[in-house]
Each structure stands twice: as C-alpha cells, then as structure tokens.
Amino acid sequence: MLPITEKEVECVTKKLKGKFSACYGEILEYVVKQCAKFIEGPLSHIYNMSLNSGMFPEMFKVARVKPLHKKGDTYNIENYTPISILPIFPKILEKIMYSRLTVFLNKHNIITEVLNGFREQKSTTTAIQSFIERIREALDCGLWAVGLIFDLTKEYDALNHGVLLDKLYAYGVRGIINSWFESYLSEQKQFVEIN
Numbered sequence: 001m002l003p004i005t006e007k008e009v010e011c012v013t014k015k016l017k018g019k020f021s022a023c024y025g026e027i028l029e030y031v032v033k034q035c036a037k038f039i040e041g042p043l044s045h046i047y048n049m050s051l052n053s054g055m056f057p058e059m060f061k062v063a064r065v066k067p068l069h070k071k072g073d074t075y076n077i078e079n080y081t082p083i084s085i086l087p088i089f090p091k092i093l094e095k096i097m098y099s100r101l102t103v104f105l106n107k108h109n110i111i112t113e114v115l116n117g118f119r120e121q122k123s124t125t126t127a128i129q130s131f132i133e134r135i136r137e138a139l140d141c142g143l144w145a146v147g148l149i150f151d152l153t154k155e156y157d158a159l160n161h162g163v164l165l166d167k168l169y170a171y172g173v174r175g176i177i178n179s180w181f182e183s184y185l186s187e188q189k190q191f192v193e194i195n
C-alpha cells in the first residue's frame with residue numbers, strides 16, 4: 001500500500017465539519033481543522049507507522065458514547081440510541097482508509113451496483129426506488145412480486161469480525177493491511193457520557 005501523504009491528511013482535515021465538540025481529553029475538531037497545515041506532516045507519519053506495523057493505535061480505540069433521546073418517556077432506556085463520538089485523529093485516519101478501500105473495491109469491480117449503503121449518490125431513497133422498479137418489472141411481466149424485509153436492529157453489533165476479515169482477504173485485502181483492519185476492529189473501548 002502506498003504511504004499516506006500529507007496532502008491526503010490535509011484534504012480530509014479541511015473537509016471536517018469543524019464541530020466544537022470533542023471526545024474526552026481530545027482537541028476540538030474546529031481547532032484541528034484550523035491547524036491542518038501544521039499537523040499534516042506529523043499525522044501522516046503516525047498514520048504510516050500504524051499501517052506499516054499493521055496495528056491501529058490503542059489510544060485511537062476509545063469512543064465517547066452519548067445516549068440520544070429518540071421518542072417517548074425520557075426515563076425509559078429503550079427510548080435512547082447510542083451515538084459514538086470518536087476522537088478527531090482516528091476519525092481522520094478512518095476517513096483516509098475508507099476512501100482508499102472504496103477506491104480499491106471500485107477499481108476491481110467488487111461492489112455491486114445494487115448496494116446502496118455507504119456509497120456516494122446512494123441512499124435509502126435509491127434503495128427504495130430500485131426495489132419499486134423491480135416490483136414494476138415483475139408485474140409488467142405477469143410475475144408475482146415478493147419482498148422480504150428484515151429489521152436488523154443493532155446490525156453492527158451482530159457483525160462477525162472474522163467473517164468480515166475473511167471477506168476482505170478474499171477480495172484482495174491481505175497481509176499487513178488485513179492485520180491492520182483486524183487490529184482496528186479488536187479491543188475497541190468506550191465510555192458513556194450522561195449530562
């Protein structure tokens with residue numbers, strides 16, 4: 001894998017929203033965005049050390065979880081959804097790796113066009129439009145249309161990391177980079193902030 005460049009770090013940092021919130025003991029996103037030109041060198045060095053070693057830094061594995069009230073009784077824990085707030089420096093590295101992995105998967109035609117999640121210009125709306133179109137096509141041909149819809153509550157909690165790493169390996173993400181993803185997925189820590 002090619003080294004992460006200072007330009008990549010700068011581009012991702014400049015695209016940050018510039019929020020005034022931060023994880024515990026963390027520098028504000030707004031400050032990091034304003035200092036992008038000064039920190040891109042040290043950050044790219046740290047990120048490359050992480051990639052070259054196949055290890056995601058332990059200090060990057062801590063997230064602040066804030067319960068967000070959805071609806072109903074505020075005293076019922078079921079009416080809250082957990083929102084993870086990541087520290088800014090691992091967030092930048094994640095965005096770089098997401099971009100690189102997406103380029104790799106697209107270059108090798110690994111992602112099917114019918115996948116709508118987590119892709120540019122795709123959404124739940126495009127998924128619904130595609131679903132309706134397939135129903136129309138079936139009905140126009142005199143066929144029955146059947147849809148199975150699953151509510152995968154907490155789907156990310158149910159994701160098997162071993163299966164994911166095996167799939168990445170099968171798609172060509174191997175060696176030290178596969179080890180890096182394994183390190184990234186393991187031993188994540190979190191704490192809950194209330195009030």
